Amino acid sequence: MSRTRLENPSRRGVIKAGAAAGGLALSFSTLASAHAKGGRDQALSAYVRIAPDGIVTIVAKNPEIGQGVMTSLPMMIAEELDVDWSQVRVEQADNNPAVFGRQVAGGSTSTPLNWEDLRRVGATARAMLLDAASQTWGTPVGECATASGAVSHAASGRKATYGQLCAKAATCVIPDPKSLRLKDPADYRIIGQPIAQADTPKIVTGKPLFGIDVRLPGMLYATYEKAPVFAAKVAAADLAAARSVKGVRKAFIVEPPPPMAGGLGGPLSGLLPGVAVVADSWWSAKKGREQLNIRWAEHPTATQTSADFDVRAAALAASPPERNLRKDGDFTAALKTASAKVEASYAYPFISHATLEPQNCTARFTGGKLEIWAPTQMPEMGRQLVASTLGLKPDDITIHMTRCGGGFGRRLMNDYMVEAAWIARASGAPVKLLWSREDDLRHDFYRPAGYHFLQGGVDPSGRLIAWRDHFVTFGQGEQFASSAQMNPLEFPARFVPNYALDVSLIPLGVPTGPLRAPGSNAIAFVVQSFIDELALAASADPIEFRLKLLGDHGLVGEAPGAYHAGRMRGVLKAAAEMSGWGKTALAHGMGMGVAFHFSHQGYFAEVVLASVSDQGEVKVHKVWVAADVGRQIVNPSGALNQVQGSVIDGISEALGQKITIEAGRVVESNFNDYPLLRMPDAPKVEVKFLKTDFPPTGLGEPALPPVVPALANAIFAACGVRVRSLPIDPAALKPTAKAA
Amino acid sequence: MGYRLIINGKSYDADVDGEMPLLWAMRDALGIVGPKYGCGIGYCGACTVHMDGVSVRSCQVPVSAIGPARITTIEGVGAGDVGRRVQAAWSALDVAQCGYCQAGQIMSATALIAANPKPSDADIDAAMAGNLCRCATYVRIRAAIKLASGQPQEA
Secondary structure (H helix, E strand, O other), X not given: OOEOOOOOOOOOOOOOOOOOOOOEEEEXXXXXXXXXXXXXXXXXXXXXXEOOOOOEEEEEOOOOOOOOHHHHHHHHHHHHHOOOHXXXXXXXXXXXXXXXXXXXXXXXXXXXXXXXHHHHHHHHHHHHHHHHHHHHHOOOXXXXXXXXXXXXXXXXXXXXXXXXXXXXXXXXEOOOHHHOOOOOHHHOOOOXXXXXXXXXXXXXXXXXXXXXXXXXXXXXXXXEEEOOOOOOOEEEOOHHHHHOOOOEEEEEEEOOOOOOOOOOOHHHHOOOOEEEEEEOOHHHHHHHHOOOOOEEOOOHHHHOOHHHHHHHHHHHHOOOOOEEEEEEOOHHHHHHHOOEEEEEEEEEXXXXXXXXXXXXXXXXXXXXXXXXXXXXXXXXXXXXXXXXXXXXXXXXXXXXXXXXXXXXXXXXXOHHHHHHHHHHHHHOXXXXXXXXXXXXXXXXXXXXXXXXXXXXXXXXXXXXXXEEEEEEEEEEOOEEOOXXXXXXXXXXXXXXXXXXXXXXXXXXXXXXXXXXXXXXXXXXXXXHHHHHHHHHHOOOOHHHHHHXXXXXXOEEOOOOOOEEHHHHHHHHHHHHHHHOOOOOOOOOOEEEEEEEEEEOOEEEEEEEEEEEOOOOOEEEEEEEEEEEOOOOOOOHHHHHHHHHHHHHHHHHHHHHOOEOEEOOEEOOOOOOOOOOOOHHHOOEEEEEEOXXXXXXXXXXOOOOOOHHHHHHHHHHHHHOOOOOEOXXXXXXXXXXHHHO | OOEEEEEOOEEEEEOXXXXXXXXXXXXXXXXXXXXXXXXXXXXXXXXXXXXXXXXXXXXXXXXXXXXXXXXXXXXXXXXXXXXHHHHHHHHHOOOOOOOOOHHXXXXXXXXXXXXXXXXXXXXXXXXXXXXXXXXXXXXXXXXXXXXXXXXXXXX
């Protein structure tokens, strides 16, 4: 057993003086190791600080990208600490994995991975405060109780606030967190309450919060132009012309060392060649950049075009697949016995993350040490990338995490971070690098396009007995391009007795990467649309057909790939009920479509009500969402916002988003030719969370995938045209197109 | 040489070229960073400010074109009654996700309600169509405009 110690206020930038002024600063890394090692052997940091005035500061460990974890994770601590939320101040942590463990915004993992530990952080602090009160009063701990940031002893009528007890508590023994009993959820007063984001007051008043808002003394502003053909080198540039522009301080070519291999975005996610212009304002840097007249070296991927990918995919589909990823039963034999058969090909395009805050990063290099302020979803990987590229020790690099103006997976890459670091070191001054919107749209890690060539068969009883998908995607040899793979456990695998998933690859010179609900955001469209086609072929109601497909199974398979058919039936039935499925008479040109999808441990079924005009224009009127993410919604306000936003995001992808490659370059440049959904097209979204007895899981992603096929299926119901490629093309939905 | 700008009731001397858009003069020269850069072509609305009460995209307005007009940004909009109500509604309904677009949304919503105290859904569509929200918080933006304008909100 050991004793806590006060945090050294100078050790971490975010810990201000005051923590040492008689308050309690609780220090944990992973709780278990902190306990085992007595909290002495590691550089521990404070999750919780209690000041004598009773203000409780809780540190939010993970990056905030709009998913709400800067609020929901501290809520878990505050609940078990037994304080009022009004007493809590939230602080964003710096990158410090030795202290906080995994600090990543990705995979909808913040809730499931922190649910247990962070509640125990709060419970540990509470136990120490109880201990402090017990020692002070000479009363047994078991007779003391906590509420609203105070300990009381009913028999003697004594009461002391946490602020009064915190100095004493700092000397108390740290209990084994695993020994502490957590609250009965029936007693929750914070978890389960709709709580506004901790940053909301700052957001609505325009306070500096984001990476783009960082300002340092003597800071200069940078632009960085890279080749439109990814990774092409600079042949020549008119640096003198750029330097002659008023306000420009420096203009230089960056010839990077070989990029770090194996980053999340592959070799293209490191520092790529380009030209930096550094000036006393971003506008001046931009004006300087316009004078560069860069000539780019030849590059082998300059021949790639989207149209050619389409042609090659069709050719590959007509040939035997390169390899098989999964095979159950005998697809070919089963298809022969089917009474209804369908064959169809589906395609979806590259799309961009388009975070509204373009990529940016501020860096200061002094005395061999680098300090970085960045909106990033994966700061530690950024630190490693910067260290290896600049030849620095990771310990000489500090990363401050700013609020991110959107993430969606884009900021899992840290290409802009390594660029800022390189430019700052070369500039001899602190530098804020900011990408233009055009830079951002043309240098993304795109959701990979993909092609699925499907065949399916239903037996006379209406059972889906045969399914084959020849998936043509991107990669080389055995290696898929980032986020271009398909999980062989993807539904309906394991639910169709004769199933085959085959794959063929097209080489790609375009950077790809995870976009919100990676894989799922495209595959759900394909799978759930084709299931609709099979239901139609079997003359079955789309929901009845799906329920039959899910069967009466419970948990299918084993973790981590287990699929709970019962939970999916639950949300599917709920979505049917909410939407009045089959009971609503719809006007001409209107239709309802349904789809479900499991991803990120969440079960979602969604119904879309849409109409198609005579001009082929699609209008989404309403979406009903039934969700099962376990027994506890941590913050119902944030949860509802995530689901509604995910659904509208998915509709936006389906209706308008497409990145086109021509001559190895991205054609689209800005929101004029890459349209995002706007207010007039945003439907109402009604959401119901089913509470099931499973651990709580995340909500940043899993609501998105099903809405795309639900919309496609609603369009079919409305006008009889099957949407098999994205984005949805209004011209193909016109009555004349239908007749053709 | 420079330009005198009246922003949020305060006078600033901006020593910048006249062609520099107001957005960059505010952000880089004057340290007013509430208005955000999103596209630079007037398509996203993140940089929205008021010029004599009218919504403009500050990325499209050169400093030389401002003259004596009074500029209001998200930092100053709460000084007015409508702006204060709009901010309060945004807080009450916890509208934001990432929050990056919300300064522009609040400025557009304030201008809307100032001109049209009880905007209909169609009015909201028309007035807010220029403001992108990449997180797609449109359901709550609409509800917050209804709340700020004293109208019943739909779920």
